[in-house]
Amino acid sequence: MSLLDHPEAQALLADAVVMPESVRGRDDRLTDFLQRYLPRFYRVEQRATAALVIRGRLGGLERKTSEPIAIEAGLPRKPIQFFVGSGKWDDEAVMAELRTHVGEALATADGVVVVDGSSFPKKGTESCGVGRQWCGRLGKVDNCQVGVFLAYATDDGYAPLDRRLYLPEDWAKDAARREKCHVPPEVVFREKWQIVLEMLDRSLPGLAHGWIAGDDEFGRASEFRAALRQRQERYVLDVPCNTTVRDLERRRPPRRRAGAGRKREVPFVRADAWAASQPESRWERTTVRDGEKGPLIVDAMTVRVKAKQDGRIGPEERLVVIRVVGESQTDYALTNAGAEVRLAEILGAQRRRHRIEEMFEAGNGEAGLDHYEVRSWVGWHHHMTLSLLALWFLCLERRHVGGENPGDHGAAGEEHPGPPAARSTADPGGDRGGGQPRSAA
Secondary structure (H helix, E strand, O other), X not given: OOHHHOHHHHHHHHHHOOOHHHHOXXXXXXXXXXXXXXXXXXXXXXXXXXXXXXXXXXXXXXXXXXXXXXXXXXXXXXXXXXXXXXXXXOHHHHHHHHHHHHXXXXXXXXXXXXXXXXXXXXXXXXXXXXEEEEEOOOOEEEEEEEEEEEEEEEOOEEEEEEEEEOOOHHHHOOHHHHHHOOOOOOOOOXXXXXXXXXXXXXXXXXXXXXXXXXXXXXXXXXXXXXXXXXXXXXXXXXXXXXXXXXXXXXOOOOOOEOOEOOOOOOOOEEHHHHHHOOOHHHOEEEEEEOHHHOEEEEEEEEEEEEEEEOOEEEEEEEEXXXXXXXXXXXXXXXXXXXXXXXXXXXXXXXXXXXXXXHHHHHHHHHOOOOOOOOOOHHHHHHHHHHHXXXXXXXXXXXXXXXXXXXXXXXXXXXXXXXXXXXXXXXXXXOOOOOOXXXXXX
């Protein structure tokens, strides 16, 4: 029996089929989709170029930068490059409209807002914010740019919410490089968790949600968790296994001398050491729905704790320890969810954190998220805005065709929504103006 004849392979192949009726009319749906966003571009010429670029990002080009998009459309490349790199249009207005759309189409009371960083390897030294820093895509410290992103995740799908370029401290203090890359004067150095707070403050109003989730880069920052508590946001944030915690459900050790001296406290221990000391009977087995791969089974347990970081003891939280059945990895998370919140609900929110990884994969592979050659602050945010807008359309298409991935495998006889025919009346460079505009921080 060949590999393709195996029943599991046949099932996967059957699941990958997209029927023509599912994608028929997709170009019309893209046109309708764009009608909501094109008014956010100031001029008619900008609107024509925005539609051209987004269609190009959704097409079958191997490299989805401005030049291939222009060549495919039979148009000069420089006006399109200018539009993406430094055109005078407000990317924040476009993102605000996207968030409103997400709220209308996807939001639920238990929706999870996911925070995460994504790195973009670079070879040169001229791109805004580039430097030797941790590059998750390469798994090592290397030359790259880092973006901070927000996504929204439910059982029904995911959507992008916001993006911001991380500016390392040496960049923030370098006036010459700032001027060369047109960094707005109000942009100063911020830790990534501080950037996330600013993004949450502009993204969450009016957006139904129940949780904030993120990986241990954000969970280890006690100031970030404190700021979320101050904002009355419920969170479940991964933390490193060496996070030290005090078990508040364990009995205190006896005084050294009966009736004399101060009461002794339960000692702090590493989270992984605490988990290892628990009896096997304490683990609860739960089935969690987890994105495109369907349900997965996890063993988990939770305990009331106080965490100690940088010598400071925090308020009461819940430590959650999670291991996926059949895998060797164990995850640790801290949450401020009250005792009335079931462990299964916490697990559901924590597992949705991984939807942002699906979003990055789809964004890079299908919407050209990592296909860019811009160097300025404005250019990076313009590019990310257009790519995330294209990705949001794909998210809606995914739901339209019943969960199938609409990005790269159109049915036979159906074409990707390619660029519109060049129009003699549309000048993509019509937004050219003097000087470099500033994007909102």
